[in-house]
Amino acid sequence: MRLFAVATATTVLAASLAVSAGPLQTLKRLLRSVEARLDTQGAIYLITNDPKENVIITASIHGDGTLTLDSAVPAGGRGLSGIPNPISPDAIFSQGSIQASANGQVLATVNPGSNTISLFSINPAVPTELTPLGGPVSSEGEFPISLTFNNNGTRLCVLNGGAVAGVNCFTVDRSVGLVSVPNTLRSVPLNKTTPPAGPAGTASQIVFNHDETKLLVSVKGAPPISVGFLAVWDINTDGSLSPQFTQVPPVKGGAVTFSLTPIPGKNAFLSTDASVGFSVFDFDDLAKSTLTPIPGQQATCWSQFSNQSGTFFLTDVTTSILTEVSVDQNLQGSIVKQYPLGPGAGTIDDTIATINGKDFLYVHAANFTSVDVLAIGATPGTAERIFTLDFGGPARAAGISVDPLNLQGMTHFVRA
Secondary structure, three states, X not given: OOOEOHHHXXXXXXXXXXXXXXXXXXXXXXXXXXXXXXXXXXXXXXXXXXXXXXXXXXXXXXXXXXXXXXXXXXXXXXXXXXXXXXXXXXXXXXXXXXXXXXXXXXXXXXXXXXXXXXXXXXXXXXXXXXXXXXXXEEOXXXXXXXXXXXXXXXXXXXXXXXXXXXXXXXXXXXXXXXXXOOOOOEXXXXXXXXXXXXXXXXXXEEEEOOOOOEEEEXXXXXXXXXXXXXXXXXXXXXXXXXXXXXXXXXXXXXOEEOOOEEOOOOOEEEEEEOOOEXXXXXXXXXXXXEEEEOOOOOOEEEEEEEOOOOEEEEEEOOOOEEEEEEEXXXXXXXXXXXXXXXXXXXXXXXXXXXXXXXXXXXXXXXOOOEEEEEEEOOOOOOOEEEEEEEOHHHHHHOOOOOOOOOOEEEEEEEOO
């Protein structure tokens, strides 16, 4: 069931405002909320990852990139957080815990405490309306943390990061839900418990490469004891995976490989490295891979690419500084600009949506239980924060458990 629909969420918000405002002012605010609803262009989604019940929080995206809190949808399982050292947001030490496919019009989320994945159909006319497709399915491992869809949304793969760690893939069937693909269950030797201690030494993200012939996973190191690596499987024509993965070491000087964001037009990925800044892995010639330090960084972990600016945006959970970086045609990285988002914000997952030809960055500020919205200009270095959505207050008022140390994820869907 839906825990609070648009009207309910709006009522909660309006009720809190009515304490200091009269009936006329409250009515005007409600009318403005209805007008905003009519302007919906898409939605963002994140998960509470609560151990009693994992819940998907949704918010509508409007034509100007701003947000309206919309609904909370049971994810069909329980959340579970890792054992962090130091104590900080980033509950499951990953990127991609919830993912949407525009082409498939579907959304999937992990349920780390249930070792399951849930699949939903997205109503393209009202993207905050989610309908379960089949029931939650086993991830065939423990502590699922990251998901990736193929380009057309017909295949979904999961990364497990607990005591039974590895990958598994599914066919997306709109009639029955997720159907396991034979010969895709593969292990990754992490030597972790369930839940795992981290973030050092844990798995991070799973992605397809640009032509969907390979499946990649990033694994963090635990310096000075170990360095991280990428695990790369070949994808066969029948969808099965190679029996073993190829292990790719970090770029010299790197150790804590985290995100994997494809570089358009290249057989390469930008990968954040929480120990130094970010790397570029060149899969045409790994010897040409590069490492770029970010001065003053402490835990740069998540990354997204903007087609409008042609730059990448990286978030640091410890400093709460957003760093915009550029990667040139020779795959050399450089820092464009940094944007402080508030001391202690605990910035984790992010996503970039294109609305009416303009890019907007949505950053999950876990400690503040909010989402920051930045408008990205065509000129690099001109991003500007334009809006902040508080989801924690209204969600708690509606009886939903929201703990900054459990929160995770950020993805989006935009109407065609």
